[in-house]
Amino acid sequence: MAERKKARKKKEEPKMLAEIAWEVCNQVGGIYTVIRSKAPVMVDQWGKDYVLVGPKIHPNVSSDFEEHMDDKIPIAQVVREMKEMGWDVSFGTWLVSGRPQTVLLNPASVMPQLGNIKYFYWQDHHIDFNNHDPLVDEVMAFGFMVKEFLFRMARVCLEQDVELLAHFHEWMAGTAIADIRKEQIPIKTVFTTHATLLGRYLAMNDPYFYDHLPFLNWESEANNFNVNTIARLERACAHGANILSTVSEVTAKECIHLLGRSPEAIVPNGLNIERFSVLHEVQNLHHKYKEQINHFVMGHFFQSYTFDLNNVIYFFTSGRFEFKNKGYDLTLEALARLNYKMKKHKINKTVVMFFITKQPFHSINQEVMTSRAVMEEIDHNCEEIMKQVKERLFQDAATNSDHRLPELNKLVDDYWKLRYRRTIQSWKTKRLPSVVTHNLINDADDQILNFLRGANLLNHETDKVKIVYHPDFISSTSPLFGMEYGQFVRGCHMGIFPSYYEPWGYTPVECLARGVSAVTSDLSGFGDYVKTLDIGDEEHGIYMIDRVNQDYHSAAEQLSEKMLAFVKTTGRERIASRNLAEDLSEEFDWKNLIKHYDHAYDLALEKYPIENK
Template sequence: MGKKKTKELNLETRVLAEVAWEVCNQVGGIYTVIRSKAPVMVKKWDKNYLLLGPNIHPNVSADFEPILDADNAIAQVVRDLRAMGWDVQFGTWLVSGRPQTVLFNPHSVMGQLGNIKYYYWQNHHIEFANYDPLMDQVMAFGFMVHEFLSRFARVCLDQNQELLAHFHEWMAGTAIPDIRREQIPIKTIFTTHATLLGRYLAMNDPYFYDHLPFMNWETEAKNFNVDTIARIERACAHGANVLTTVSEVTAKECVHLLGRSPDAILPNGLNIERFSVLHEVQNLHHKYKDQINNFVMGHFFQSYTFDLDKVMYFFTSGRFEFKNKGYDLTLEALARLNHKMKEQNIDMTVVMFFVTKQPFYSINQEVLTSRAMLEEIENNCESIMEQVKDRLFHAAATNSDHRLPELNELVDDYWRLRYRRTIQSWKSDKLPSVVTHNLMDDANDQILTFLRQANLLNYRTDKVKIVYHPDFISSTNPLFGMEYGQFVRGCHLGIFPSYYEPWGYTPVECLARGVSAVTSDLSGFGDYVKKLPMGNEEHGIYMIERENQDYHSAAEQLSEKLLEYVKSSRKKRIQTRNKAEDLSEEFDWKNLVKHYDEAYDLACQKFPIEK
């Protein structure tokens, strides 16, 4: 992928439409990409930038504001489609930047689904043998996007403007093969954030990267029963003027599984907000660590206590992909860390949070009750303090004796008894629960299975305690009562030693909040950051080598790095916290959007397409 010197895009004569299944529809990481990038794109392209997405999310009205009286070319094409009976809306996405957005309701054209699939099979030799409601939605959405872009391209031509269309993933890209076949004057860019087959294969093959060059994509697609999707993904990749992906790691997959080498790499960024004063980072860390302390007291102190001044909070988060996300490696390293800390008699406690989404029935009643009891103890303490304060003030004003009175005598028997009984009823001999919820498949859960086999079950003597939280963390969460970003700020270290991760937002989110992070050289982010001058431990990045060493060697390396972090001084951690923010600026969209500019410039150079 040699870099050519390209001329700068003339944004006044060009219009960019970005198409994604996750516009106004939060499903995964692409939602973060599109949403966080929007302010930079709007600032750069202004009214020549729009987003296209599906109108399928039940709460879409909370994120989208329709514009009914708009007088521009986009709104006119939308009105034409509405006149055909299609449910299409033009408005703005209620995120930073307020990008112009067109939403298509695929259900409004479901009556034409038979013809949509038939012509797709006839023109592109892709069959739709199995019933799949999601595939139906995707094909209907792609049909609507194709019609909109075809009409909009004609309007752009009349106005001497060139139209670029950037499609994210196969679910948004089904219009590409028809745009190519019909030679519609649109410059197309397709980004695969992760190949479908790559994700399946990595989960099921411990030597995925070694076997990758020798795999037959058609055979593997049939094995996993994803033949139709794999063919659509390949058609998008080959039909687009420019193929892009998010990292060099995924680029290798594109060559072997999609049959085309990417023209450009588009690394993912965030909107990085820096504080004007360094100590604010540390202040926020203490503020949110105190809230995590409250959870930890409620969860553990019912059974036994440990010194909260000598606690470190580690966490991992993301989709539940046990091997791909490196949960297996993390657990193995934690078991080894627990042993090493005991052996070396290290006077610290590590509380490790696994935050991921798994099916559950409800919050564990004992966990919830313990939390409620601790709140009751806190309320009792506040009432006692209020009573002592009033009586102490009265004594100071009225007593001739200036000595401090016996404070115990200022508390009523009622509050003494209530305080004592509440604590007695709260304390328990049971071990603190490892998982905060009642899982639907507790017996076969991979995290719980490992913890049971490793006997890492929150014993008093364990130096490493585990909290497995199979739900999102949000301000409405009754256990934490804080946003995910606040939770991250309160922790000390994020652990993400992924085996398969096309990019990986979680380490970037850590750095942006001044939190150190573990990554691996098999993740797109890890592969990218190791080439940066600041991509080192001094700036909060701990690299696990998974490309050229086996599972157990990687687990040992991770356990040693965790042990090193546990032993580090508070002063060093504060210095790293500040330097992590410096590194995070490398991933600000203001710095990374240039890669998108290069891809768009390349698409302009490649057009027109010759058959």
């Protein structure tokens, strides 16, 4: 194929790689971050011999994807051939860093054939589709189109004596694997499971999941959770691929017991780490975005009572709402203990803990919005008063022979004095600041709220730990924060992610990349991996919670002690840690981790060489 990059020194023979994922141009989960952040390195290594394949289902795909056709490119020729069959297939560029070549297949265009697609899949692979599932229907239609696309690409590659590799992410993208193997299409396949389907279900429902894992029967558990079809599809992907890979050693154990195959490769996930040329820029950004968080905190808390913003530590956690899997339960227990310890030791600091997750809500809490609006009005009044004082003070200085500073109150009109006083009076209240910023649809059964109520951690003035539960993801359009998630992370001091079940876990890496310390657990793929690094320690901003060898309450106590130790650190110590955290984050740059993907591809080609005829 054309324009092979010189960077691909190891690849003596011509090769082409197609990477297939449900999340291409479709932001639905963590795999989206994997594919998107990895794209620049992949394009740099493979050039025009790399193509992404995804489903054309995202409503905003037109803003993320630029379609174009170039008849000289074999991929475009295959796409044109499929278009002539009446299928909705697009070839172009995904508008992200690296601008990777992308093919989008619309499952809707083959839905009239869905009955036959399912029938032949059942006939060939003994997987039935008795229970109707719209998602499975889309997945099967997409898988059929992927197989047809790769079949045609394989034909072109054979003609040009090029080896074709196909890398599939998760079962939603991998249903073509079984057909590729059965029909002996000359393609080397790699399948990556980022989290086993049954593992996620079981971890949420079994407090001793890891102890029970070796003794579980996958089939009975699949029936128990009514996911038999999907579980069988996932196993077909795992067993049909030439190489099975997963993102961590933690998930590898699940593969052995729940998928019945041991992975040949571990492919940890990375990010594009960008470092500043001067160290103080990290601190400057932290200060800038912390001021924006301070502004929110003033609006949320200061109408009821105040505390010293110079002695505030901002903790946060974020991710999908999986109360136990994400460690929200452990975090809340540790916060309750931290609150007690800070009171007992009379520590003159305040911790504000943000829970940033996604839960169904009706609207933003009216009291929260009103408080913020009134505070904005106070801010406006202060600006007008300052403007008036500045003008009159300058005039006084220029015209008065008395060099003493005049009484500033006399420089302010009675109108602004009255407006200032009335606005503050209308703002102040004796109500406790709300622990949740939105009106939840299922407020009475929300697990975070129920814990806070039971622990009486309700933002009392005497509490050293304050809670802000924000059941929506942060973005620049958020009326409460008005900043991007990455900016919010930079403004905080520490991320708390003591997960019970986390195949990898991007959130701690995102913290380190922004110079923010992070708590992780050795049950997460990231935590398990970071233990192997020489600089994976607290000095470099990573705090490890041992959840493998100790029970829930011991882990909660350990987390509360680590939080307390962090609260006691000085500003100078936190600045030093912020710079060292960036050093650790470089270990997770794709430039360093892409070697694991290269290893998986080499395994596929060496273990199962293609016999070109």
